[in-house]
Amino acid sequence: MEVKIITKILKANDEVAAELRREFDGKKIFCINLMSSPGSGKTTLLEKTIEGMKEKTKIGVIEGDITTSIDAERLQKTGAEVVEINTKPFGGDCHLEAGWIRESFHQMEAKGLDLLIIENIGNLVCPAEFDTGAHKNIVMLSVAEGEDKPLKYPLMFHKSDLLIISKSDLIEIQEFDIGKLLDNVKKVNPDIDVIIVSARKNTGIEEWIGWLNKNISIKK
Amino acid sequence: MEVKIITKILKANDEVAAELRREFDGKKIFCINLMSSPGSGKTTLLEKTIEGMKEKTKIGVIEGDITTSIDAERLQKTGAEVVEINTKPFGGDCHLEAGWIRESFHQMEAKGLDLLIIENIGNLVCPAEFDTGAHKNIVMLSVAEGEDKPLKYPLMFHKSDLLIISKSDLIEIQEFDIGKLLDNVKKVNPDIDVIIVSARKNTGIEEWIGWLNKNISIKK
Numbered sequence: 001m002e003v004k005i006i007t008k009i010l011k012a013n014d015e016v017a018a019e020l021r022r023e024f025d026g027k028k029i030f031c032i033n034l035m036s037s038p039g040s041g042k043t044t045l046l047e048k049t050i051e052g053m054k055e056k057t058k059i060g061v062i063e064g065d066i067t068t069s070i071d072a073e074r075l076q077k078t079g080a081e082v083v084e085i086n087t088k089p090f091g092g093d094c095h096l097e098a099g100w101i102r103e104s105f106h107q108m109e110a111k112g113l114d115l116l117i118i119e120n121i122g123n124l125v126c127p128a129e130f131d132t133g134a135h136k137n138i139v140m141l142s143v144a145e146g147e148d149k150p151l152k153y154p155l156m157f158h159k160s161d162l163l164i165i166s167k168s169d170l171i172e173i174q175e176f177d178i179g180k181l182l183d184n185v186k187k188v189n190p191d192i193d194v195i196i197v198s199a200r201k202n203t204g205i206e207e208w209i210g211w212l213n214k215n216i217s218i219k220k
Numbered sequence: 221m222e223v224k225i226i227t228k229i230l231k232a233n234d235e236v237a238a239e240l241r242r243e244f245d246g247k248k249i250f251c252i253n254l255m256s257s258p259g260s261g262k263t264t265l266l267e268k269t270i271e272g273m274k275e276k277t278k279i280g281v282i283e284g285d286i287t288t289s290i291d292a293e294r295l296q297k298t299g300a301e302v303v304e305i306n307t308k309p310f311g312g313d314c315h316l317e318a319g320w321i322r323e324s325f326h327q328m329e330a331k332g333l334d335l336l337i338i339e340n341i342g343n344l345v346c347p348a349e350f351d352t353g354a355h356k357n358i359v360m361l362s363v364a365e366g367e368d369k370p371l372k373y374p375l376m377f378h379k380s381d382l383l384i385i386s387k388s389d390l391i392e393i394q395e396f397d398i399g400k401l402l403d404n405v406k407k408v409n410p411d412i413d414v415i416i417v418s419a420r421k422n423t424g425i426e427e428w429i430g431w432l433n434k435n436i437s438i439k440k
Contacts, residue, residue: 037257038344038373039365066345068371092375094314094345122372124258125286125314125343144364144387145259151288152342153258155312167364173393 013130017098020105020133024116030219031116032212033134035156038122040142041166043071044199045208046117050078052209057114057216062104064096064121071119083107087121095126098133114216124149128156136215142167143176150185157185162193164208169198233350237318240325240353244336250439251336252432253354255376258342260362261386263291264419265428266339270298272429277334277436282324284316284341291339303327307341315346318353334436344369348376356435362387363396370405377405382413384428389418 024031036042050059060081063072072084083104087093101118110116118134120127128137139160141149144167150157157163163185171178178196185192195211197204244251256262270279280301283292292304303324307313321338330336338354340347348357359380361369364387370377377383383405391398398416405412415431417424 037259037342037365038369039257039362065372067374068368070368070371092345092349094343121345122257123314123343123345125312125341126346129312142259142364144362144390145257148288148290149258151290152285154287170364170390170393173390 010129013098016102017131017133020098020102021135023102024133024135025219027110027113028219029110029113029116030212030216031118031134032136032138033118033120033127033132034138034140035120035124035127035160036122036140037124037142037145040122040140040145041199042119042122042140043074045140045164045166045197046075046119047078048199048202048205049209049212050075050080052205053115053212054079057213058112059115059117060105060108060110060113061117061119062096062101063119066092066094066121075119081108081110081113094121094123095130096120096132097130101132115212124153124156128153128159135219136161138162138164140164140166141181143170143174147177147181147184150181150188154188157188157192160189160192162195162211165194165196167198167200168196168203169201230349233318236322237351237353240318240322241355243322244353244355245439247330247333248439249330249333249336250432250436251338251354252356252358253338253340253347253352254358254360255340255344255347255380256342256360257344257362257365260342260360260365261419262339262342262360263294265360265384265386265417265425266295266337267298268419268422268425269429269432270295270300272425273335273432274299277433278332279335279337280325280328280330280333282316282321282336282338284339286312286314286341295339301328301330301333314341314343315350316340316352317350321352335432344373344376348373348379355439356381358382358384360384360386361401363390363394367397367400367404370401370408374408377408377412380409380412382415382431385414385416387418387420388416388423389421
């Protein structure tokens with residue numbers, strides 16, 4: 001009985017997500033869903049990204065957290081339009097659902113929006129199970145987390161279109177083996193794109209912004 | 221209706237957990253539940269811990285993962301008795317429940333066991349909601365994850381008796397502010413114990429083993 005209920009929730013979520021994606025297409029908005037463990041550096045990368053793109057690109061952010069608006073406040077300072085979803089009223093949920101994204105999106109002004117960024121809740125498990133309506137799923141993994149994570153959290157890496165390897169300035173001190181990580185991720189997703197960044201050292205940010213711009217132009 | 225079902229599951233879990241804790245008490249086994257984000261270094265710390273304790277202490281490990289037995293195999297090499305729970309057959313669950321722990325424990329020989337370690341699934345959200353039957357909950361946070369995590373994942377830090385701050389060799393390079401982290405954690409749990417470790421540099425391991433030995437002796 002449990003499983004049936006879960007399937008039903010997932011099916012309802014998928015339908016809302018598909019509708020929402022059509023709405024984004026109609027409005028020529030490119031939407032990404034950024035997922036990772038807690039503390040892999042999503043918000044720091046987004047600060048750099050918005051700073052680097054905002055002159056030419058109108059960006060909105062839907063910020064998911066169980067509680068607090070720490071990240072939303074950080075991103076608001078970049079000038080992007082930010083809406084915060086706190087899942088605590090929904091029982092401290094560990095993921096975002098398409099219905100909550102739609103509600104948040106409709107609370108935005110969103111006029112002339114080119115790029116909508118969903119910063120999902122820090123969690124490598126549950127967010128991968130729920131389609132948010134985004135066009136691309138992105139998983140971020142910091143080199144502090146270890147090379148085995150694609151094998152241990154395969155659904156997340158399987159569902160993602162792009163892997164961002166973050167905190168690359170720690171590669172040496174962490175004795176991190178990029179080749180091993182790439183081997184592992186290709187086992188669960190041979191088609192995934194990979195970008196290596198360090199927000200601290202400002203490396204890889206241009207490549208990442210280039211990836212976003214290419215996808216934004218496809219939607220226009 | 222959903223909420224009712226979840227409550228029922230949680231209540232059933234709590235009952236099994238309480239029974240299991242009584243069973244551990246009867247057998248004079250001290251049981252800990254170790255939780256963290258993916259990649260904070262749980263398995264590496266456990267390798268060091270078991271190596272440092274195994275001469276005097278009989279240790280068992282219940283290893284939780286969605287899939288793979290990478291961590292279980294690493295820990296088996298230390299000579300500890302290890303049982304792996306893969307949650308993939310249960311739908312890729314993001315946490316461990318007391319019933320699965322009990323079943324795994326009953327599969328162990330467990331003769332003369334002093335310490336049972338549950339290595340929970342890498343996730344700062346869901347594992348905190350489920351009592352595993354352990355006597356103490358331990359949350360591990362690597363300095364690569366940032367000082368704000370107790371505020372963003374308050375239930376995890378509220379439910380834990382001990383915070384292990386890991387990868388302390390990265391404090392300088394990460395510009396990590398221990399004082400800020402401690403302020404944040406005290407806001408959600410004023411009584412939590414704190415131990416700072418670096419498995420790489422072998423610091424804090426003695427203090428951690430001392431904490432375990434003190435608790436093991438209380439159960440005898």
